[in-house]
Amino acid sequence: MTYILEAKDLRKQYPDKLALQGLNLQIEAGEVFCLLGQNGAGKSTTINLFLGFVQPTAGAAYINGLEVASNALRIKQYLAYIPENVMLYPHLTGLENLALFSSLAGFKYKESELLAYLAQAGLPVEAVQRRVGTYSKGMRQKVGIAIAVAKHAKVLLLDEPTSGLDPKASNEFSELLRQLSQQGTAVFMATHDIFRAKEVGTRVGIMREGELVDVRPTALLNANELEQLYLHYMH
Amino acid sequence: MRVFWILFTAEWRHFKAARGLVLLTSLVLLVGLYGIYYGTTEIGRQRQHLAELPALAHHNVEELKTKFPEPADAGEIGYYHTTFAVHHPTPWASLSLGQRDVNPYYVKLRLLGLQGQLYASENVNPAKVLSGNFDLAFVLVYLFPLLIIALSFNLLSSEKEQGILPLLLAQPVSAALVVGAKLAFRLALVLGLALVLSGVAMLWARVPLDGRVGLWLALVMLYCLFWFGLAFLVTGLQRNSAFNAVALVGLWLVLVVLVPGLLNVYVSAARPVPQGIELTVKQREEIHGGWDKPKTETMNRFFALYPQWRDTTTIKEHFVWRWYYAFQHLGDQSVQPLAVAYTDGLRQRYELVNRLNWLSPAINAQTSLNALAGTDLPTHLAFQRSATRYHDTLRAFYYPYLFRQVAFTHADYAKEPTHTFTSSSEISTTIRGLGKLLVSLGVVYAAGLLLFRARPINPR
Structure with missing residues (x-):
């Protein structure tokens, strides 16, 4: 099966830090995957690897079945990106x-x-x-x-997209994501916002020190359980 | 191509919004127009002076006819009669004045010793000479690089610092295309400006439409491309705008100020030229000493050079003009080695600068434009040689009157030879300059491409 977004043993080593260690992830069309984690956990590095902004040290990232590193331009036809601070x-x-x-x-x-x-x-x-x-x-x-x-786009890469939005606008954005997801768009969202992740996500992943330590379907958790799970990994 | 055009037109909108850059570009346009005005006015002034010289020479003849109403001794006429060796500029000189402001464009000649007259010129304001010419070539060679730097120092760093680059590169647009479109827009703007200024200058100066038009435009284009290449190279370092600006202004200082200064010091030391004053003093000593030397000795030395006059009457008088002009000429002969060493030295310096001008494309462009305009040193030396030949012709005209003791009549004034010399372009120097610019261009763009290849653009 071809996933819209896939990471295979994706690893990024910076001179002073191991930012991502062997990420394996598959996201299907219509899925909203929310990646939780503290600052520096590797969320933005993951997005940058999918965008082709940085090259992986090992492994590969795929968008719509195309390896990002060798198809840097083509994959951008399939993805849209909203950074934390749109300039x-x-x-x-x-x-x-x-x-x-x-x-x-x-x-x-x-x-x-x-x-x-x-x-x-x-x-x-x-x-x-x-x-x-x-x-x-x-x-x-x-x-x-x-x-x-x-x-x-077939894939939306979102890096703290609701940062700066008021609660009403955030809710409207969540609604928009749901609509897009229903139309088959895959969403990969890095966020700190546990409740937003629970609200719009179909799956949630928790990342710590460059490692994806847990992945759960949001349907099996309520907001409190998700918060407890997150805090569990953060301590 | 579609995306390239979108980026290109977007650059136009960004440029229009940057009022400082619009102002700077307009200022460079105005300064360029002033440079054209300055150059054409200066050459117009020189042409006017040259046009007045025949009237002056005619006035001098009329005065002599009044002073000597009857047939007179040609020696008297040769002493008082003034004629001119004139150096007419090419129309291109208005675009690149070169050395026409410091070297005399006409030489006032009498039948006396040549060397004392060859270097006599009008005094010029040394402060004006120090500040140099503000012609179009100056604007293109020295000021255009600053405009290019102002337009290109933040070629990519601007988007990076504003945080726009991640969103931009998240589109199906390569960083190379973004850089290419940005460079292309700036290049079109600057080359358009250079083309407009060059076109206005050429029309104003009424340059003939021949291959030199293409050579001028090619030189200007390659020179601007070189500076864009430097901006491209510095952009490849992916540092911030402040670093880029300092690096590019530093390169401008090195290539436009420091290297030419050091080259001047090196060339002066490596190719010493005899002091002009040494030549002048020696010639004056020889001429003044001529009064005290036995006439037979002077004349024998002269006849050794011009045996055709040996059989003329032996001098018994206290003063005769043919003896006077003989020791004047012997004065020239005595400093001939110094005069040759002086002009050879100047030529060698020029050739050394031409050999080393690959070190600074600014010098290369300036010397190439001067060569094209016929305002460089070799052209001036060619004029001096022509003036020397003219002086020889004058002597050859007067000697039969002097040595055969034929009286000079009013009708003889019209037989006196006249002189004219018009600069010509040193095309080979210009083509060599173009070749060197191409090599410089290849080096900077190759280095830039290698840098971009080694370090792909990080939008963060």
């Missing part, structure tokens, strides 16, 4: 940023379609024609979400 061109408007990134991804949308994506991401209508330099972090995050959604 955009500050002198362009939200609409212009979305148009630019969408066109780079190969999509040429009409203005009405772009406005619809921004509205879906929750960006206020009055903000779309304002320069991004005037946006709050949450508003930039929403443009980042719109960019990811407009890409119609």
Whole structure:
């Protein structure tokens, strides 16, 4: 079976630190996998390896069956990425940023379609024609979400995507993830937010010191149990 | 290609939003236009001076006709009559003034000893000479690299520092394409600017449309590409914008200020040139000593050089012009080795600089543009040789009057030879310069590519 996202004995050794030790992971279409862990646990390194931003020391990462390291450009057609802090061109408007990134991804949308994506991401209508330099972090995050959604990617790689979003916007984002997942998009989300992981995740993984120490289906745990499990591994 | 074009047009929007860069680019455009104005005005001034010289020479003849209404001794005429050896510029000189501001573009000649006249020129303001020419070549060679640095020092570091790069490289866009589009936009902007300025300068100077237009544009293009290559190389180090700016400005200082300065010191030491004053003093001593030497000795030395005049009348008088002009000429002859050593020394220095100018593409570009414009040292030396030949012709014209003791009539003024010399482009020097620029270009881009290959771009 071809997984949308797969890691085989994926290992990353930095000169001063072993960031990831032998990660094995398979994520199917429509699955929302939430990766929990403290700062420095290896979550961002894992995302960077899937993005092809860093090269693995050993093992391999696969997106849609293609090895990332040898298909760095092709795999980006299948993935969308939302970093913890979405940064955009500050002198362009939200609409212009979305148009630019969408066109780079190969999509040429009409203005009405772009406005619809921004509205879906929750960006206020009055903000779309304002320069991004005037946006709050949450508003930039929403443009980042719109960019990811407009890409119609098979995989969403999310690194603390709700950081900077207010609770209402976070809930809307969770709802959006559920919709995308139902449409067959695989989601890989690194987060500190246990409750969000429980809410939207189909599986949750706990990472400690570069090692994936536990993976559970969220359906078998309630929020408290997940929190206890997480704390168990963190101590 | 589609993605490249999207990135390219996006760069235009980023550029428009960066008001400082728009201002700087506009400033360079204005400065370039001033450089064109400066160059064409300077050459226009020189042309006007040269155009006034025939009238001056005519006025001098009219004065002599009044002073000597009857047929006169040619010696008197030769002494008082002033003529000019003139060095006309090519139209290209307006674009690259080279040495035309420091070397005389005309020489006022009488029948006296040549060497004392050859180096006599108008005084120039030394402070102005120190500051140099503000022509188009100066703008292109010295200021354009600064514009290129200002546009390119944060080629990729800007996106990295703003945190945009991860999102950008998460799209199906390679880092190489991003760098390529950014470079291409800046290159188009700078080359467009250089092309517009060169075009305006060429039209204003009315340069002939021949291969030199292509050579000029090729030189300018390769020189700009070299500086973009340096920006590309420094970008490959993947350091922050501050480091890149300091590194590139440092390279500008090294290649545009330090290396030329050191090269000047080295060349001066390696190729010593006799002091001009030494030549002048020796010639004056020889000429002034001529008054006290026995006339027979002076004339025998002269006849050894010009035996065709040996059978002319023996000098018995206290003063005769043919004896006077003989010791004037012997004065020139006595300093001939020094004069040759001086011009040879200058030429050797020039050739040494040309051999070593691969060390600094700025020197290479400047010498190549000067060679193309016919404003370099070899052109000036060619003018001096031409002026020397003209002086020989003048002597050959007057000697029959002097030695055959033929009176100089008013009709003879019109028979006096005149001089003209027009610069020509040193195409071979320019082509060699182009070749060296190509090699420099190959080195920086190869080093940049190796660096990018060795260290793939990390968007974090």
